[in-house]
Amino acid sequence: MLPERVRTDAESGDWLFGRGTMDMKAGLTVQLSMLERAMNGHFDGNVLLITVPDEEVNSRGMIEAVPALKEIKHKYHLTYTACLNSEPIFEKFPGDQRQYVYTGSIGKVLAGFFCKGIETHVGEPFSGLNANLMVSEINRLLELNVNYCEMADGEVTPPPVNLMQKDLKEAYSVQTPHTAVTLFNVLTMQRSARKPAILFFSCCHI
Numbered sequence: 461m462l463p464e465r466v467r468t469d470a471e472s473g474d475w476l477f478g479r480g481t482m483d484m485k486a487g488l489t490v491q492l493s494m495l496e497r498a499m500n501g502h503f504d505g506n507v508l509l510i511t512v513p514d515e516e517v518n519s520r521g522m523i524e525a526v527p528a529l530k531e532i533k534h535k536y537h538l539t540y541t542a543c544l545n546s547e548p549i550f551e552k553f554p555g556d557q558r559q560y561v562y563t564g565s566i567g568k569v570l571a572g573f574f575c576k577g578i579e580t581h582v583g584e585p586f587s588g589l590n591a592n593l594m595v596s597e598i599n600r601l602l603e604l605n606v607n608y609c610e611m612a613d614g615e616v617t618p619p620p621v622n623l624m625q626k627d628l629k630e631a632y633s634v635q636t637p638h639t640a641v642t643l644f645n646v647l648t649m650q651r652s653a654r655k656p657a658i659l660f661f662s663c664c665h666i
């Protein structure tokens with residue numbers, strides 16, 4: 461059952477629905493139409509359109525594109541002056557009608573923790589330290605913790621969110637997991653990645 465707002469939008473005929481419509485087909489459409497205008501002489505300068513896959517997983521596209529961009533720059537003696545990224549915009553609150561243009565960028569740190577506990581047999585639980593307990597404790601401290609948000613020019617970063625958490629056991633057994641990993645998305649505005657002061661706490665109780 462569709463939420464009321466979605467149904468109203470769908471029935472209005474003013475909205476396009478479909479997989480990837482917002483991210484990233486709409487952006488590509490805008491870029492192609494800008495390129496068309498530039499080709500027809502409505503822009504004084506050079507425009508380079510680059511489209512890359514895999515944005516939300518391992519960024520293979522952008523990582524591969526960087527050397528190509530450098531090569532094009534040298535080959536054609538270009539000076540890159542601006543980069544327009546036509547990612548979608550987001551509501552600040554439900555029903556927000558404003559259309560935003562984002563400037564600048566945001567820093568991202570993928571904070572990873574490897575926890576090493578002590579293995580034990582399930583029948584002797586107090587003889588070991590379960591690595592899943594350790595990653596759970598880190599998760600409890602970090603997930604959605606607004607103390608780690610950063611504010612700059614009226615913008616607030618989203619709080620840390622866990623992106624992956626698992627023990628490293630390869631198969632089921634009655635031995636407790638003694639290694640586990642957890643990864644957190646931490647966004648920054650002014651804070652340097654070199655000094656992630658927020659993440660200094662001990663996770664090792666051995």
Ligand SMILES: [Zn+2]
Nearest residue numbers: 483484515547
């Ligand atoms: Zn996107």
